Ligand SMILES: Cc1cc2nc3c(=O)[nH]c(=O)nc-3n(C[C@H](O)[C@H](O)[C@H](O)COP(=O)(O)OP(=O)(O)OC[C@H]3O[C@@H](n4cnc5c(N)ncnc54)[C@H](O)[C@@H]3O)c2cc1C
């Protein structure tokens with residue numbers, strides 16, 4: 001696509017260079033840029049420094065004495081939220097893409113850098129630069145997999161976009177923030193979503209094949225906070241499967257790549273605002289992290305309904321159980337050691353007795369921290385001292401996991 005053609009379209013989808021092969025890499029796009037050496041400074045998986053970047057982005061690093069900052073990173077407030085008019089095709093109610101639309105409608109940015117579905121595979125993310133509000137609707141919904149979002153920072157620069165919004169998952173946002181000062185931007189807004197248990201789009205298709213006789217009819221999938229996976233189909237049908245009834249034992253042990261098993265930033269702590277669902281008890285969950293995050297929420301005006309988030313139940317038991325299963329799996333998938341006959345009953349019971357709201361989100365963050373330590377200890381012990389920030393050690397301490405020599 002030529003430069004003028006790019007400038008006239010409301011969604012720019014340029015070709016990007018080939019990726020340089022890297023171990024522990026989610027292809028955020030930096031290895032496809034002009035200066036591939038920047039990976040060394042920018043990568044979440046090489047030598048991350050969260051405290052430094054939190055200080056730079058939010059004016060202070062997370063403060064474990066403040067409620068929930070140890071788990072969720074620096075924050076000003078958290079809310080349960082939904083758009084009064086949910087948007088069709090959105091993963092939840094569409095707060096994320098609506099923020100992008102509002103930024104373009106108000107002229108606050110020249111473009112929004114985000115993911116659209118591949119025209120040949122709606123589950124595959126493809127990075128795009130959206131320059132008009134009408135272009136955002138096509139980006140709604142979740143795709144599984146990762147794609148080189150940040151490779152388009154160069155296109156943005158070539159196009160003269162100096163005021164930019166980026167919607168991204170944590171490993172993309174980490175690299176973006178590491179390089180922010182070198183990008184020559186006048187203004188940058190970062191809308192982050194949480195992310196966990198991601199895998200390649202190819203692997204994800206194998207999972208869909210286990211869920212339906214005709215996987216091509218599945219249009220939507222979400223791991224909900226009530227311990228169910230929700231599926232939607234092309235004919236409008238919905239199906240809810242309790243987590244315990246998922247056919248995980250049929251997946252290969254390496255279904256989730258090592259990057260996503262050892263990722264230390266579940267809640268996207270370097271975003272201005274994080275838009276997720278884990279703490280939302282069936283609604284969306286917003287973590288407003290700084291003044292710019294407040295500005296982004298304010299853009300939605302009375303289109304968004306917000307309430308205080310709830311919290312109930314106790315996480316200690318489920319996190320300990322999860323840890324035992326990760327240990328037993330020894331690198332495979334942490335399947336529950338439970339007889340098949342008990343699974344339907346537990347699947348029904350868990351949403352009623354398990355942790356809910358913020359306690360559910362804390363449980364998931366702690367499970368992720370446990371996984372990080374156990375997998376790195378097994379597979380990459382020498383990388384532990386670089387890859388595991390102090391706050392992760394604090395999160396796993398109550399479960400008897402302690403930093404060893406050289407870790
Ligand atoms: C792989 C993955 C795992 C997730 N896991 C969790 C989780 O465990 N807990 C939780 O609370 N939230 C998780 N989320 C976020 C959640 O699914 C919703 O995206 C989020 O709550 C926003 O909902 P929405 O209705 O506002 O989004 P929408 O308005 O529908 O917008 C979704 C936005 O996400 C972008 N997007 C979609 N797929 C990708 C992708 N693969 N990579 C990068 N950007 C993408 C789209 O381009 C769009 O801008 C995950 C998201 C992804 C992509």
Ligand code: SF4
Nearest residue numbers: 025026028031039043
């Ligand atoms: S910075 Fe991005 S492209 Fe480079 S190694 Fe890390 S994830 Fe891969």
Ligand code: SF4
Nearest residue numbers: 171195196198260263
């Ligand atoms: S789980 Fe972590 S490493 Fe994997 S895609 Fe999501 S943010 Fe990136």
